[in-house]
Amino acid sequence: MAEKGAKKTKNPRVAMPEQDPKVRARNFLEVPTGYTVKMAQEEAARCLQCRKPACVQGCPVGVDIPGFIDLISQGDMTGAIRNLWTKNALPAVCGRVCPQEIQCEGKCIVGKKGEPVAIGNLERFAADYERENGTGELPPIVEKTGKKVAVVGSGPSGLTVAGDLIQMGHDVTIMEAFHKAGGVLVYGIPEFRLPKDIVAQEVNFLERLGVKVECNQVVGRTVSIDELFEEGYDAVYVGVGAGLPRFMNLPGENLVGILSANEYLTRANLMKAYKFPEVDTPIPLGKNVVVLGAGNVAMDSARTAMRLGADSVKIVYRRSKEEMPARKAEIHHAEEEGIELFLLTNPTKYLGNEKGRLTGMECLRMELGEPDDSGRRSPVAIKGSEFEMDCDLCIVAVGSGANPLLTSETPDMKLNKWGNVVADPKTGKTTKPGVWAGGDIVTGAATVILAMGAGRDASNSINDYLTYGW
């Protein structure tokens, strides 16, 4: 994704074509449309094939980046995807949603003097090429160990653990609470950023490797972790994500028209409510939409609202653009699509009518004061700067915490004061014997690839435990 303002170079990075902002702002099709073979090979040729590749160190799952890129430049697309699969069961996903700019591409030597190699785009290309033109041939089957592992949650960390352990010869069953597998990849990330068919195919790839996927299993309710052990599982991995929406705790928050980003995106993505009434789940359509928060989830919510036909969509954030936690590319895409940034603005109150529906919001202007503990300049309210803005739909995207549904039913698994599972940072081992955890339920809300990295560490540790007993 070549951005405006990127460093000029003699050897420019091959930009991935994108849908025109005006067109895409009203459809749900994917925004970047993908490399052609020629583009991919041209971009792959930019890789210096460093002997000590810094990019690999920047990858939480240690993908052999120069290796797969070299195979692409040689035209061996099957070799490239096989190389990727050895370290990453979800290349089509990672190629699209990883923050490469602070990981692999952030470390790329080519990037020191110009634009880094488009590693993410190439990863996506390899996975898409295999899906569209590939042989469908699976990695070699390994001998079965006879050990059984239950993976609770089918988000990025759970899928990684499942993919790793099945290829180590263990029996793996994924338990998913929703009716469809993929976790945040299906309920959270919108179709225009990560098409759901792609997630389904990545899950299907694991199923073809032998992973069993059981949906509608709310572990902690339908079955407990102890019951899983009684059913014969030898180890359990808990990757249930950060599924507890935070609200602002402002007056009027239960008015109709105020939704958590979790609810809004789940309706739009998992339930496909953007197709209502063709599908049965409705979604509120706002004329004047406000999204509270400035992370990737806020961008996803704002861009979804725009696609659902809003007249105006505003991101309301109390700090400045500098501090916005979303990826630069996401902010850029959102602005291109006509989403307005209301920075240094803090909501203080929701306003409603006699029918209990949201009609507006009272806000305060802020200015940046002294740096706080996080080093960011903290916003301070400007006295008397209250103003009202019209809004009939507000999406609260100010983060999510640890959902207690499973953990409260598992008292011997220790939690920290925020309700996150305490797990060894190197192995993912929890205080409950035979149980590992990773991803957002351990770290709090983070990224897809960090969850996958935690899954990778845990699967190595689970394999040690099942093989050697430690």
Place this chain on the structure above:
Amino acid sequence: MFKIVRREEMSEGTVILNEIEAPRIAKKALPGQFVILKSGEDGERIPLTMADTDPEKGTITIIYMVVGKSTAIFKDLNVGDSFLDVIGPLGKPTHLEKVGKVVCVGGGTGVAVLHPITRGLKDVGNDVTCIIGARNKGLLMLEEQMKNASHDLRVCTDDGSYGHHGFVTDVLKEVLEEGDIKLVVGIGPVPMMKAVSNLTKEYGVETMVSLNPIMVDGTGMCGGCRVTVGGETKFACVDGPEFDGHLVDFDELTLRLQAYLEDEKKCHSDYCTIRDAK
């Protein structure tokens, strides 16, 4: 897939009973808990509190009123057909404890939800009086079952076509006057639960209600089911569905239940038009 093994029409065809194969849920479910059902790939996730479970047979029973497109689709399923997804048991089970004299009050399809709770309260040794009501005799449901689940059943209809002529709250008032009631459980339409709670407040009798707000996941993830209880926001799916009736903001709940009213009406009538044309 979750197969329907028994189907009954009640209350003049406006209410449907489905007994569904769901062995894992049947084994774990306790009175007061709910399930989420989805009929097909593009279906909506509909939460319904279970009316009964049979752990040995591996079945659960739901009873629902046909009010919108999703329940209309459910109604069209026959014995042998399946729900694509059934998720549960969800929510906290009813706290069942011997307290003495208990009154269980049910209206409409709330009687179905009340059934396992009433039986549970009787089973732990309470003296259970049950009051059930409907608009008219034809709409009254589960009379026989509620008689068996309680010690004393009183019936009322709004039009006087059967039992006491009047509302369940009239009969409840009489029972409260007799004194010594330790707990009232009220389950039914929101106005009924509100009226029951207002009445029992006058008598200072602890009251429990079961709420069924709009929700998506049922696991605390979306927050769509938030209700104000004692001035605090609670998620009905994980903190409930049962709450202290004296603390629930029923007016807010009523407004929140109407969030998608227009959408629901439109797609229900479209569905019926298309179905009837076939």
